Amino acid sequence: MGEDAGAGNLPPGFRFFPSDEELVRHFLRQKASMLPCHPDIIPTLDLLHFDPWDFHCKALKGGKYWYFFSHRTENRATPNGYWKQVGVDEFVKDVGMKKTLVFYVGDASGGMKTNWIMHEFCLLDCEASSSSRSNGRKLSRKKGQAKAGAANYRWVVCRVCESGHSVQPCSQDEAMELSCLDEIFLSFDDYDEVSLPK
Amino acid sequence: MSISVNGQSCVPPGFRFHPTEEELLSYYLRKKVACEKIDLDVIRDVDLNKLEPWDIQEKCRIGSTPQNDWYFFSHKDKKYPTGTRTNRATAAGFWKATGRDKVIYASFKRIGMRKTLVFYKGRAPHGQKSDWIMHEYRLEEHSDNSNSLSNISSAIGDSLTQEEGWVVCRVFKKKSLNKILDSSNNNYSSSFTTDPKSPLLHTNSESALDQIFQYMGRSCKQEREVMSTINTSKISSRYLRPIDTILGATANLHEHFLKLPALESPTTVTPISAGDYPSLLGTDHSCNSYHAEVVNMQPSPFHHDPGLSDWAALDRLVASHLNGDDANAFSFYPSATGRLLGGCSAGGEGEGDLWSFTQSAASSASDHVSHVSHASI
Numbered sequence: 001m002g003e004d005a006g007a008g009n010l011p012p013g014f015r016f017f018p019s020d021e022e023l024v025r026h027f028l029r030q031k032a033s034m035l036p037c038h039p040d041i042i043p044t045l046d047l048l049h050f051d052p053w054d055f056h057c058k059a060l061k062g063g064k065y066w067y068f069f070s071h072r073t074e075n076r077a078t079p080n081g082y083w084k085q086v087g088v089d090e091f092v093k094d095v096g097m098k099k100t101l102v103f104y105v106g107d108a109s110g111g112m113k114t115n116w117i118m119h120e121f122c123l124l125d126c127e128a129s130s131s132s133r134s135n136g137r138k139l140s141r142k143k144g145q146a147k148a149g150a151a152n153y154r155w156v157v158c159r160v161c162e163s164g165h166s167v168q169p170c171s172q173d174e175a176m177e178l179s180c181l182d183e184i185f186l187s188f189d190d191y192d193e194v195s196l197p198k
Numbered sequence: 199m200s201i202s203v204n205g206q207s208c209v210p211p212g213f214r215f216h217p218t219e220e221e222l223l224s225y226y227l228r229k230k231v232a233c234e235k236i237d238l239d240v241i242r243d244v245d246l247n248k249l250e251p252w253d254i255q256e257k258c259r260i261g262s263t264p265q266n267d268w269y270f271f272s273h274k275d276k277k278y279p280t281g282t283r284t285n286r287a288t289a290a291g292f293w294k295a296t297g298r299d300k301v302i303y304a305s306f307k308r309i310g311m312r313k314t315l316v317f318y319k320g321r322a323p324h325g326q327k328s329d330w331i332m333h334e335y336r337l338e339e340h341s342d343n344s345n346s347l348s349n350i351s352s353a354i355g356d357s358l359t360q361e362e363g364w365v366v367c368r369v370f371k372k373k374s375l376n377k378i379l380d381s382s383n384n385n386y387s388s389s390f391t392t393d394p395k396s397p398l399l400h401t402n403s404e405s406a407l408d409q410i411f412q413y414m415g416r417s418c419k420q421e422r423e424v425m426s427t428i429n430t431s432k433i434s435s436r437y438l439r440p441i442d443t444i445l446g447a448t449a450n451l452h453e454h455f456l457k458l459p460a461l462e463s464p465t466t467v468t469p470i471s472a473g474d475y476p477s478l479l480g481t482d483h484s485c486n487s488y489h490a491e492v493v494n495m496q497p498s499p500f501h502h503d504p505g506l507s508d509w510a511a512l513d514r515l516v517a518s519h520l521n522g523d524d525a526n527a528f529s530f531y532p533s534a535t536g537r538l539l540g541g542c543s544a545g546g547e548g549e550g551d552l553w554s555f556t557q558s559a560a561s562s563a564s565d566h567v568s569h570v571s572h573a574s575i
Contacts, residue, residue, distance in 0.1 A: 010210075062212075
């Protein structure tokens with residue numbers, strides 16, 4: 001999984017680049033419901049066993065991001081560091097929640113912050129009933145909720161990248177953005193018409 | 199448009215067409231130019247002159263996944279049969295190039311160029327800028343050892359090597375910011391020609407960057423006018439100090455210029471008498487006569503005013519401002535700042551904008567400055 005996923009079947013330029021909602025609604029919900037995922041490309045890793053630089057060749061690579069499923073845990077210590085949450089949880093539409101975490105090298109008493117950022121998505125608890133219903137399970141309502149709720153709670157899907165600077169640069173796509181210089185030139189354009197002698 | 203992968207007519211969930219610049223140039227455009235078949239019809243041919251940006255999303259859709267950017271091939275046509283410029287006008291507006299073309303490298307090898315364009319609604323020169331941006335990629339594999347030369351050609355605009363042929367384009371919508379820019383444009387373009395003072399008054403609502411650009415744009419115009427004036431009046435440019443060439447251009451500005459201290463010591467020029475001076479303040483001077491007088495009038499009566507010649511005070515003021523010092527820093531130089539600001543901002547041009555920029559840049563000091571400058575208008 002070192003190379004961009006999908007490069008074999010799709011023409012150049014296609015890559016795994018799901019939206020937050022797609023990631024939760026399509027991939028995580030299927031996983032949590034123990035239903036087959038198509039395409040079944042996101043591997044399952046144990047977050048606790050890997051430092052972020054170990055994801056190479058193990059997690060799914062799409063652009064500069066790595067994707068994987070993991071068990072949900074509150075202890076996010078890895079062999080050489082730990083993930084620490086920054087900011088507050090965000091809603092992903094009405095299907096999930098998104099946490100942003102930063103990787104620190106060392107132990108919790110005095111870790112050193114790194115450029116590794118992780119977005120961890122989990123399903124909203126209320127999704128349990130609706131997903132089990134929509135999947136047509138023939139379980140009793142009460143039992144179904146409890147079972148699906150437990151399953152939902154167990155899994156998260158993670159998106160990791162190594163960023164240059166700030167906390168959330170990963171969410172922006174560079175190619176789509178204008179550089180500072182572009183912005184300046186764009187603004188120059190505003191005055192071309194008035195400054196040129198007629 | 200839909201694409202077909204292994205018989206299935208869709209892109210798998212989570213996948214998007216998100217090519218790198220290298221993929222666009224080295225795979226797609228190269229194949230297009232060489233008339234090679236591209237397996238999947240992902241990038242369509244489009245006649246740019248017949249397609250409005252808001253129709254592109256429909257025409258260039260890939261699969262059913264939501265997209266933020268759209269891709270197409272376009273064949274560049276000349277604007278005029280004998281000219282070198284590309285025609286990028288549509289029924290509703292036109293694409294206008296901005297900035298300098300960017301060289302695209304692939305593992306340190308130059309593979310092409312990227313031009314950035316903005317869509318304007320309407321017709322030049324009265325187009326209204328939109329949020330639609332286009333990156334136009336063309337193959338260009340010439341050596342880049344003559345960097346300065348290529349810079350010059352791209353700075354001029356469409357150079358001779360890039361008029362015709364296939365290009366691959368990415369169109370997307372710029373986020374935010376533009377609303378502010380648009381509104382200030384309109385204010386600016388109308389107010390500039392009619393009333394030079396008004397821009398200063400509504401600069402409070404504009405972004406700091408905007409104000410810099412206004413200032414720069416204005417200076418450019420004034421410089422150009424001065425250059426033409428110099429040419430026609432045959433006045434040697436050595437008599438014009440830099441500040442003259444910027445501020446001295448417009449006739450209604452020169453009175454404010456006269457209030458500024460000379461930058462160099464005018465030991466060689468005979469002072470004019472105070473009686474001669476008021477004749478300079480008339481508003482109907484032609485530029486020629488004005489410049490003729492500039493040569494003679496350097497040591498104006500104001501030059502001997504100690505408060506106004508205190509450029510060091512101004513320097514310190516600016517330095518303290520840039521260092522983010524407290525607004526109280528202004529109180530150390532009350533007379534100097536008051537008069538300098540007053541002299542500049544009354545013109546509503548050039549320096550005035552620089553000051554209003556600093557007003558908004560340092561919010562803590564803004565009240566202070568605006569009180570001073572408004573009081574002296």
